[in-house]
Amino acid sequence: MDTTPLPARIGTRLRGLRTASGRSLASVAQELGISSSALSQIETGVMKPSVQRLVELVGVLGAPVSAIFDDVGVATPRADPPGDDVEEPLPGVLVAHGDRSEPAHLGEGVTYRRLSPAPLRGVTLFESTYPPGSASSPAGEMLVHAGYDCGHVVSGELTFEFADGPVRLGPGGSLSFAASRPHRVVNASDAVAVAVWLTVEPGAADDGGGEAVPGVIGALPG
Incomplete structure (x- = not known):
């Protein structure tokens, strides 16, 4: 001990x-x-x-x-820097041709892939893929982080769990909420589900803001 x-x-x-x-x-x-x-x-x-x-x-x-509090490894998605295949055809306009972003695999089976050609100040646009039975956090825990989340279900069905109840959405469904509200995303179906997320962090409009990377700030009992 x-x-x-x-x-x-x-x-x-x-x-x-x-x-x-x-x-x-x-x-x-x-x-x-x-x-x-x-x-x-x-x-x-x-x-x-x-x-x-x-x-x-x-x-x-x-x-x-x-x-x-424990010895469990931590896997946190981090924004990768622009690669050689990112072009700037006009000043301040970054362009990526094709799918260059390698997905990050999270602990509960979900994969994350940044969709923007380069990290954006205070704003994160990413795609999450949820295999059957996967979730954004372990059972009994909910996520809390800074900013505001907007999610759009591209395919499959997802259950968005909140402290006061679940919201189920299929293809084309969308929702938005303050990310400081405890939440969890679950794929309880037998098919893969894909969602696109836009996370806006506090002060995103300020010139002094830093890069935004979707990450877990807290895990609270569900």
Whole structure:
């Protein structure tokens, strides 16, 4: 049994998630609005963060809250940079010919593929494919992240679970909701379902915003 104090274990996990994401201590601290020293103390277990601070931290790193309490690997989709096949025929206009984006495979069987030719500031356009029986998060957990989600079912049937009830949509159906509302997407059918998502993050219209990558900020009990 690991006798390491809980704050130290949490700090180690946070540091591992940060380094795996390629983020520096200073950049994460700046995004959180705290000093690099304070973040370093959290990572070393000297400072015990509040629950709210933990949610903010894993949100910045694009990981589920559960990732800091267990040893389960984390797979978070990350926007890939423009490749050689992305052209700029006009200043500020990026064009990709054909399907160049490799899908990212998520833990519950869902695959994610960015549809824009390059990462967009504060806005993410992506396609999710849900095999039969797959879901956006494990049973009993719901996703929470920043921004606003708009989803459109291209094929198949999907059930969008919320705390106060489910919404079932077939081909051509669409919905939108604040992504801070606990939600889960499930394919309970025996056919593959595909949906296109547009996620707009807070401050997307601000010039100072950063790249938007769809990621899980929290996993709450369903």
